[in-house]
Amino acid sequence: MTTRAEKPKEELINFGKDVVGxxxxxxAPNINLPIRTLANIYFDEKxxxxxxxxxVSKRTYLNVAHTRKFMQTIMVAAECKKIIDQNVYTxxxxxxxxxxxxxxxxxxxxxxxxxxxxxxxxDIEATLNTxxxxxxxxxxxKGYLAGNILIKDxxxxxxxxxxxxxxxxxxxxxxxxxINFDNCTAEYVLLVEKDAVWQRLNEDKFWKKQxxxxxTGKGQPARGTRRLVNRLHTELKLPIYVLTDADVWGYxxxxxxxxxxxxxxxLSDRLGTPxxxxxxxxxxxxxxxQIPKNVTIKLNNQDLKRANEMLNYSWxxxxxxxxxxKHMLNVGYKLELEALSAKGIKFISEKYLPEKIEKKIFxx
Amino acid sequence: xxxxxxxxxxxxxQASISEFFEKNRHLLGYDSKIKAMLIIVxxxxxxxxxxxxxxxxxxxxxxxxxxxxxxxxxxxxxxNGPGIERKQIPKIFGTLLYGSKFHRLRQSRGxxxxxxxxxxxxxxxxxxxxxxxxxxxxKGITRKFKLKIDVKKNEPVILSEETIEGKDWRGTQVTLxxxxxxxxxxxxxxxxxxxxxxxxxxxxxxxxxxxxxxxxKRGVEKLPKKPKEIxxxxxxVELGIMVRMLHETSARSIIGxxxxxFSRVGKTTADDIAKRAEIDPRTSPKKITxxxxxxxxxxxxxxxxxxxxxxxxxxxxxxxIENGLRKELDPEFVATITRxxxxxxxxxxxxxxxxxxxxxxxxxxxMRFANRVPLLYQQGDCAVTKSAAGIDWKRYGIESDKLPTxxxxxxxxxxxVWVPFTSESKEAVASYPIIxxxxxxxxxxCARKLxxxxxxxRKAQAVAERKSIFERYAHETAVALNELTGVNAxxxxxxxxxxxxxxxxDIEVYQNNNDNTKSEENPLEKVPPKKEKLKELKDxxxx
Numbered sequence: 021m022t023t024r025a026e027k028p029k030e031e032l033i034n035f036g037k038d039v040v041g042x043x044x045x046x047x048a049p050n051i052n053l054p055i056r057t058l059a060n061i062y063f064d065e066k067x068x069x070x071x072x073x074x075x076v077s078k079r080t081y082l083n084v085a086h087t088r089k090f091m092q093t094i095m096v097a098a099e100c101k102k103i104i105d106q107n108v109y110t111x112x113x114x115x116x117x118x119x120x121x122x123x124x125x126x127x128x129x130x131x132x133x134x135x136x137x138x139x140x141x142x143d144i145e146a147t148l149n150t151x152x153x154x155x156x157x158x159x160x161x162k163g164y165l166a167g168n169i170l171i172k173d174x175x176x177x178x179x180x181x182x183x184x185x186x187x188x189x190x191x192x193x194x195x196x197x198x199i200n201f202d203n204c205t206a207e208y209v210l211l212v213e214k215d216a217v218w219q220r221l222n223e224d225k226f227w228k229k230q231x232x233x234x235x236t237g238k239g240q241p242a243r244g245t246r247r248l249v250n251r252l253h254t255e256l257k258l259p260i261y262v263l264t265d266a267d268v269w270g271y272x273x274x275x276x277x278x279x280x281x282x283x284x285x286x287l288s289d290r291l292g293t294p295x296x297x298x299x300x301x302x303x304x305x306x307x308x309x310q311i312p313k314n315v316t317i318k319l320n321n322q323d324l325k326r327a328n329e330m331l332n333y334s335w336x337x338x339x340x341x342x343x344x345x346k347h348m349l350n351v352g353y354k355l356e357l358e359a360l361s362a363k364g365i366k367f368i369s370e371k372y373l374p375e376k377i378e379k380k381i382f383x384x
Numbered sequence: 385x386x387x388x389x390x391x392x393x394x395x396x397x398q399a400s401i402s403e404f405f406e407k408n409r410h411l412l413g414y415d416s417k418i419k420a421m422l423i424i425v426x427x428x429x430x431x432x433x434x435x436x437x438x439x440x441x442x443x444x445x446x447x448x449x450x451x452x453x454x455x456x457x458x459x460x461x462x463x464n465g466p467g468i469e470r471k472q473i474p475k476i477f478g479t480l481l482y483g484s485k486f487h488r489l490r491q492s493r494g495x496x497x498x499x500x501x502x503x504x505x506x507x508x509x510x511x512x513x514x515x516x517x518x519x520x521x522x523k524g525i526t527r528k529f530k531l532k533i534d535v536k537k538n539e540p541v542i543l544s545e546e547t548i549e550g551k552d553w554r555g556t557q558v559t560l561x562x563x564x565x566x567x568x569x570x571x572x573x574x575x576x577x578x579x580x581x582x583x584x585x586x587x588x589x590x591x592x593x594x595x596x597x598x599x600x601k602r603g604v605e606k607l608p609k610k611p612k613e614i615x616x617x618x619x620x621v622e623l624g625i626m627v628r629m630l631h632e633t634s635a636r637s638i639i640g641x642x643x644x645x646f647s648r649v650g651k652t653t654a655d656d657i658a659k660r661a662e663i664d665p666r667t668s669p670k671k672i673t674x675x676x677x678x679x680x681x682x683x684x685x686x687x688x689x690x691x692x693x694x695x696x697x698x699x700x701x702x703x704x705i706e707n708g709l710r711k712e713l714d715p716e717f718v719a720t721i722t723r724x725x726x727x728x729x730x731x732x733x734x735x736x737x738x739x740x741x742x743x744x745x746x747x748x749x750x751m752r753f754a755n756r757v758p759l760l761y762q763q764g765d766c767a768v769t770k771s772a773a774g775i776d777w778k779r780y781g782i783e784s785d786k787l788p789t790x791x792x793x794x795x796x797x798x799x800x801v802w803v804p805f806t807s808e809s810k811e812a813v814a815s816y817p818i819i820x821x822x823x824x825x826x827x828x829x830c831a832r833k834l835x836x837x838x839x840x841x842r843k844a845q846a847v848a849e850r851k852s853i854f855e856r857y858a859h860e861t862a863v864a865l866n867e868l869t870g871v872n873a874x875x876x877x878x879x880x881x882x883x884x885x886x887x888x889x890d891i892e893v894y895q896n897n898n899d900n901t902k903s904e905e906n907p908l909e910k911v912p913p914k915k916e917k918l919k920e921l922k923d924x925x926x927x
Contacts, residue, residue, distance in 0.1 A: 032868060040876065084850050
């Protein structure tokens with residue numbers, strides 16, 4: 021990862037110079053942007069991650085549908101350069117406010133919503149093949165970690181086994197210039213979809229009994245958490261197990277951790293962890309662990325639609341996954357992690373997880 | 385003035401016509417004090433317009449409304465028509481259903497001989513006051529009458545009559561005192577006069593009302609062609625009318641009756657009818673029995689007849705409609721259409737439509753007219769409304785909720801020698817399918833014209849908008865390029881604007897938006913809203 025985008029600031033300047041060059045040539049300026057949709061990604065069978073294809077779209081100044089976005093793209097690039105110059109780190113919301121102003125002689129703002137500036141930033145990341153963290157921008161912290169590991173964070177050493185009930189909050193930027201791993205005795209990583217379940221496991225000192233690290237991304241994990249999982253695996257060789265709800269969202273969260281996402285496909289080799297395993301929940305667990313049927317939830321139309329879409333994604337092609345999704349469609353229900361509490365509050369930490377890990381009952 | 389007459393089953397007993405309407409004045413629209421004011425003005429103005437047009441005079445009409453005390457008004461209506469002969473004055477104003485014989489048909493405002501005499505009756509019933517009429521046929525002689533109506537006899541009661549000499553004018557002036565309430569809302573005297581000014585652009589109308597004086601000025605100096613009188617067409621004649629006509633005719637045989645009293649009936653057709661009805665062609669009309677009348681009506685329905693002549697209709701024409709709409713509404717655009725004449729139930733009729741758009745128009749409005757008279761009430765029951773509501777206005781780029789909602793005024797004029805109203809108060813046109821169809825075709829054609837205009841306007845706006853978009857973002861782009869690369873911002877901004885000037889016209893207006901860098905195809909990228917999940921769970925628990 022250190023080989024490319026070494027000098028994001030220079031990349032930004034070159035990006036601007038290219039546009040200025042076109043203007044000097046009296047040409048209507050264009051920016052080429054990689055297309056970040058399903059149409060331009062592919063599943064790399066060798067690397068086992070989602071990768072971005074070669075298709076680019078042209079954002080051209082002389083197109084009424086593009087002009088405003090063109091301006092916004094240059095503005096975001098200029099702002100990124102500015103904050104790198106000042107050597108400060110800021111949030112993507114700060115970026116939005118720093119750029120929001122009324123265009124002279126109009127009633128229009130340069131940006132109306134943060135939802136306008138966020139995708140523009142992704143455009144720039146994809147175009148320059150650089151991480152927003154390298155552009156000195158950070159997202160909200162969302163993930164937490166606890167377990168037997170010492171972490172070096174900007175000069176401080178943190179013992180993640182002594183973080184009480186809250187755990188260590190995973191920062192947005194976990195690149196090696198900030199975060200490094202020291203002594204780790206844990207044997208595997210368990211990533212939990214839900215914070216509430218993570219808290220249950222932490223309270224039960226599951227990580228101590230099982231000698232593991234427990235992480236939660238609180239829903240779809242932020243990039244920081246995904247990047248951390250990737251580093252824990254590649255640098256410490258820890259196996260990664262993922263625990264989510266037995267529903268299409270949960271399965272998709274797992275697939276994003278494993279293979280990367282469509283939207284950030286240009287970052288999959290840094291954010292994806294192809295050897296991650298899915299520990300549960302599955303709809304088959306209902307029979308296997310005699311979970312009462314009354315805690316299951318009937319599939320709604322959205323679930324049905326998405327389940328059928330997922331059957332066609334190439335990274336859900338392994339027969340175990342096809343079998344699980346089809347089984348879910350067959351039985352017509354889904355279930356949440358909390359449903360395991362129907363078997364007793366400690367069922368998850370004392371029976372379900374130990375048994376699955378011991379017997380290696382995973383989905384690939 | 386009023387020249388037609390109509391027999392109706394409900395009002396057949398001659399002696400009690402006045403009594404009947406005394407008790408049933410709502411049938412003629414006098415159902416509220418506000419509406420009564422409007423109807424009286426309308427009857428007076430209708431008569432004034434009919435009288436002047438008949439003589440080929442450009443109408444100059446003066447209306448005054450003065451509040452005497454609470455809910456009591458004096459209404460004066462004066463025209464510059466031919467005046468009325470002395471002997472006719474009491475009959476016209478003092479007899480209900482007075483008019484010339486039924487079988488002379490012509491496109492005119494009044495049809496029944498009910499209007500102005502009913503106004504006189506209403507005035508007398510509500511205030512006890514007599515109506516004053518001044519009429520002059522020129523030569524400095526003015527006849528002045530004060531009269532009431534004898535309700536029992538349906539006859540005028542002349543209270544005073546005098547002849548004034550030395551005042552040189554021509555025309556008729558009526559002064560009525562009645563109960564009423566004056567308002568200026570959608571169905572008011574003012575709105576009626578404004579719409580009358582639109583549909584009669586050759587008239588000059590002065591209104592001296594309780595809130596001030598205003599003038600609706602003449603817009604065209606030419607009267608529409610005078611409509612011809614025609615005889616009724618057999619397909620439009622009902623049993624009762626047939627009985628009455630048989631009774632009143634001077635023809636001596638049934639053949640003579642059919643050929644002389646109706647249009648488009650020759651000897652062959654008349655023979656055919658007699659034969660089918662099994663009646664001796666030489667039978668006197670007076671001796672036809674009720675059973676034979678039914679047979680005749682049945683025979684008429686079986687035979688084919690040439691359509692009635694249509695030169696009896698007098699459309700306003702595109703120029704006058706456009707003029708009327710422009711002078712009173714000040715719109716940005718007007719489209720008009722005059723349909724060819726058509727026939728319903730043997731009566732010729734014709735539809736004219738105008739659509740005025742934009743400019744000073746702020747609110748959508750459907751204006752209905754029958755023989756140039758505005759129809760302000762019962763919009764929902766009217767064939768015109770049904771036609772307009774049946775059109776998919778959005779297809780023509782016109783905002784609508786059944787009827788248009790944008791700055792559009794729709795003018796629909798139905799003219800006929802016999803307009804089929806839904807009631808005696810003449811407020812809505814009856815929904816004959818052929819009438820609905822004709823109105824619809826006319827509206828669609830006008831809407832097409834408006835839609836072409838609107839798409840031109842929108843295209844021009846889009847072109848102007850396009851250049852301004854390219855210019856709008858030049859400054860911020862240049863400033864950002866300066867921050868990024870250090871180039872001179874003013875210099876870059878100038879260059880961008882130069883490129884825009886040189887190239888903007890070469891760019892297609894509707895470029896396809898191929899900026900699809902943002903992921904839209906993958907709904908699963910987003911984190912599912914947790915609240916929704918919790919809600920689902922709750923819902924299940926409740927079950």
